[in-house]
Amino acid sequence: MFNLFVLQLLNGAQFGILLFLVAAGLTLVFGIMDFINLAHGVLYMVGAYLMAMLSALTGSFWGGLLLALPATLVFGLVLEFLVFRRLYDRSHLDQVLATFGLVMILSEGVKIIWGAAPLSVSMPDVLSGSIPLLGPLRYPVYRLAVIAAGLASAVGLWALINHTRAGMLLRAGASNRAMVSALGVDISRLFMLVFAFGAMLAGFAGAIVAPILSVDPGMGESILILTFVVIVIGGVGSIRGAFLAALLVGVVDTVGRTFGPILLRMVMEPAAAAQLGRTLAPMLVYLLMAAVLFYSPTGLFGRKAAR
Amino acid sequence: MNLRPRLIAALAIFVGMALVPPVAAALGDPFLTVIASRMLVFAIAALSLDLILGYGAMVSFGHAAYVGVGAYAVAIGARFGVTDLLAQMALGALMSAAFALVTGAISLRTRGVYFIMITLAFAQMAFFFFVSQSSLGGDDGVALTARSTLLSTDVLESDIAFFYTILAVLVLCYGGLYRLTNARFGRVLTGTRENPLRMQAIGYRPFPYQLTAYVIAACIASVAGVLLANQTEYVSPAYMAWSRSGELIVMLVLGGIGTLTGAMAGALITVGLEHTFAAWSEHWRLGFGLLLVLVVLFSPDGITGLLKRLGVGPRHD
Numbered sequence: 001m002f003n004l005f006v007l008q009l010l011n012g013a014q015f016g017i018l019l020f021l022v023a024a025g026l027t028l029v030f031g032i033m034d035f036i037n038l039a040h041g042v043l044y045m046v047g048a049y050l051m052a053m054l055s056a057l058t059g060s061f062w063g064g065l066l067l068a069l070p071a072t073l074v075f076g077l078v079l080e081f082l083v084f085r086r087l088y089d090r091s092h093l094d095q096v097l098a099t100f101g102l103v104m105i106l107s108e109g110v111k112i113i114w115g116a117a118p119l120s121v122s123m124p125d126v127l128s129g130s131i132p133l134l135g136p137l138r139y140p141v142y143r144l145a146v147i148a149a150g151l152a153s154a155v156g157l158w159a160l161i162n163h164t165r166a167g168m169l170l171r172a173g174a175s176n177r178a179m180v181s182a183l184g185v186d187i188s189r190l191f192m193l194v195f196a197f198g199a200m201l202a203g204f205a206g207a208i209v210a211p212i213l214s215v216d217p218g219m220g221e222s223i224l225i226l227t228f229v230v231i232v233i234g235g236v237g238s239i240r241g242a243f244l245a246a247l248l249v250g251v252v253d254t255v256g257r258t259f260g261p262i263l264l265r266m267v268m269e270p271a272a273a274a275q276l277g278r279t280l281a282p283m284l285v286y287l288l289m290a291a292v293l294f295y296s297p298t299g300l301f302g303r304k305a306a307r
Numbered sequence: 308m309n310l311r312p313r314l315i316a317a318l319a320i321f322v323g324m325a326l327v328p329p330v331a332a333a334l335g336d337p338f339l340t341v342i343a344s345r346m347l348v349f350a351i352a353a354l355s356l357d358l359i360l361g362y363g364a365m366v367s368f369g370h371a372a373y374v375g376v377g378a379y380a381v382a383i384g385a386r387f388g389v390t391d392l393l394a395q396m397a398l399g400a401l402m403s404a405a406f407a408l409v410t411g412a413i414s415l416r417t418r419g420v421y422f423i424m425i426t427l428a429f430a431q432m433a434f435f436f437f438v439s440q441s442s443l444g445g446d447d448g449v450a451l452t453a454r455s456t457l458l459s460t461d462v463l464e465s466d467i468a469f470f471y472t473i474l475a476v477l478v479l480c481y482g483g484l485y486r487l488t489n490a491r492f493g494r495v496l497t498g499t500r501e502n503p504l505r506m507q508a509i510g511y512r513p514f515p516y517q518l519t520a521y522v523i524a525a526c527i528a529s530v531a532g533v534l535l536a537n538q539t540e541y542v543s544p545a546y547m548a549w550s551r552s553g554e555l556i557v558m559l560v561l562g563g564i565g566t567l568t569g570a571m572a573g574a575l576i577t578v579g580l581e582h583t584f585a586a587w588s589e590h591w592r593l594g595f596g597l598l599l600v601l602v603v604l605f606s607p608d609g610i611t612g613l614l615k616r617l618g619v620g621p622r623h624d
Contacts, residue, residue, distance in 0.1 A: 030420055034419070034420065035420075036420045036423055036424075038553075083600060083604065086604050087603075087604075090603075092366055092419065092420060092423060093360075093366055093556070093560065093564075094603050096366065096368065096423065096553075096556060097556065097557065097560055097599055097603050098599065098600050098603040098604065100553040100556070100557070100596075100599065101595075101596040101597070101598070101599030101600040101603070102596065102600055103550075103553075103596070104592045104593070104595055104596030104599070105592075105593055105596035105597055105600065107592070108590050108592040108593040108596065109593060111590070112590055112593070221549065221550075225427060225428060225431045225549065228424040228427060228428055229424075229428050231424065232421060232424050232425060232428065236420060236421065275441075278439045278441070279436060279439045279440065281439075282435035282436075282438070282439060283432050283435055283436055286428055286429065286431065286432035286435075287432075289425070289428055290410075290413050290429075293413055293416060293417065293425065294413055294416075297416040297417045297421070298417070298421070
């Protein structure tokens with residue numbers, strides 16, 4: 001039982017790390033530009049598809065990853081140039097509509113190019129197999145590598161935001177956009193960089209998850225909504241909040257699915273416990289979100305004024 | 308505010324739609340009536356969204372959840388021997404009201420992008436709730452054995468009688484919402500939309516009004532859901548998928564927000580377009596999405612602004 005718990009905890013952490021990679025770019029876009037982007041989830045999907053295509057093309061996982069990262073960065077830049085920069089000053093309703101249209105275009109485009117059937121990406125030999133953790137417990141190396149890559153990205157992001165000039169401008173832009181612009185900083189170029197960088201992080205998440213999950217056209221939608229939950233819990237614009245909330249959501253979701261029914265079985269009969277567990281498990285993260293919001297309407301680390 | 312043209316336009320929609328079944332019969336194309344039924348069902352749903360989005364400026368991205376709850380009220384009712392349409396509507400409205408009261412009270416504590424994301428997340432929660440109900444078909448949903456009864460008769464089995472029933476419900480909903488939005492309640496709601504601070508200064512607390520509007524909209528959406536389940540004779544979680552909520556917003560904005568008439572026109576146009584595009588190509592969503600992005604980008608005030616310049620959108624006071 002304890003081993004199962006450790007296993008699920010690790011799975012939850014791995015899922016949370018992925019959520020963080022997708023949420024990091026999105027929370028900055030929300031926080032700094034007050035811009036709602038529904039199309040961020042499809043960037044994750046595009047990253048996975050590019051990874052599938054490029055790793056098949058180069059015949060190697062590493063070659064695919066190396067090419068997929070700049071490809072998603074360029075993709076983000078193109079989208080920003082064509083669509084998003086025209087939307088920053090618009091109402092939330094216009095932003096919702098345009099990015100919803102973009103979701104339709106990109107998911108359908110992916111279906112046209114790669115077909116609706118799921119694709120798979122093979123794991124690199126170095127990272128396949130599993131290593132012993134505690135006694136008889138073994139854990140796949142690849143999943144540990146995903147956790148490590150995500151943590152490394154989080155540390156890099158932290159250093160970038162707290163210890164570089166670009167990061168300083170970013171923090172300044174998040175707290176007072178007009179003032180930063182008045183001080184002579186080209187805010188639209190900053191936006192473009194933030195956006196493209198966020199797109200690359202989401203693409204990176206999609207690329208590294210491709211060998212574990214199947215790559216299919218629906219993958220962007222399911223992660224988008226969980227990302228929203230993460231951002232709402234963590235507080236819009238807060239990277240630290242996004243990191244903690246992503247781990248929390250990942251762990252609660254994964255552990256809840258396994259241990260919810262087990263805990264319920266202690267207090268009720270097995271059949272009812274199984275049904276209730278199945279019902280409650282997928283709702284758990286949303287209940288968590290509701291509880292956090294009830295306590296603090298701007299999330300755990302959000303600024304007090306939501307707008 | 309010039310209301311007359313809007314009332315006349317609404318009346319024209321009702322009369323025009325009422326003529327569909329005889330025209331379909333004359334053309335020998337009964338499928339026309341089926342599509343028109345679908346248009347009317349979504350017109351009811353779009354009307355209800357207009358109350359909160361158009362009049363209350365609450366951009367809810369989870370409105371399809373209430374349509375779905377209404378649809379499930381039919382499946383749940385049928386299981387317990389409640390087959391009457393009106394009883395199922397009452398059941399759906401009750402379930403929706405309870406869900407909207409709790410989630411609305413939490414969502415309304417926030418504003419802006421938070422509100423959009425939270426309504427979306429709550430709708431997704433409802434979606435997963437019904438996906439996990441294996442007794443109701445889970446992911447696949449359930450087929451209904453028959454349409455609901457109306458006052459212990461099975462008149463609704465006739466597509467034409469069913470069509471006119473939906474039309475009657477639509478007219479009732481429009482009438483009710485028209486009265487509501489022009490009453491003091493509606494004034495407070497629009498006042499809050501324009502300037503919440505000023506409304507508070509003159510002594511109104513927006514929260515109870517907004518929450519009431521949210522619950523009323525949820526109830527009307529669930530009525531649309533009861534009719535949708537009967538129209539397709541099928542109930543599935545797909546009705547409350549997040550893309551459905553997006554489509555409802557598209558309908559509303561295409562027709563113009565905050566006018567009621569526009570919501571109905573938008574629903575008719577969108578369902579019509581979907582059917583036309585779908586007949587051309589299975590990849591119709593690509594074209595639809597492209598249309599959406601282009602219209603938002605190349606019209607300075609978004610779609611409403613474009614329509615306003617064409618003279619069909621909302622004319623604000």
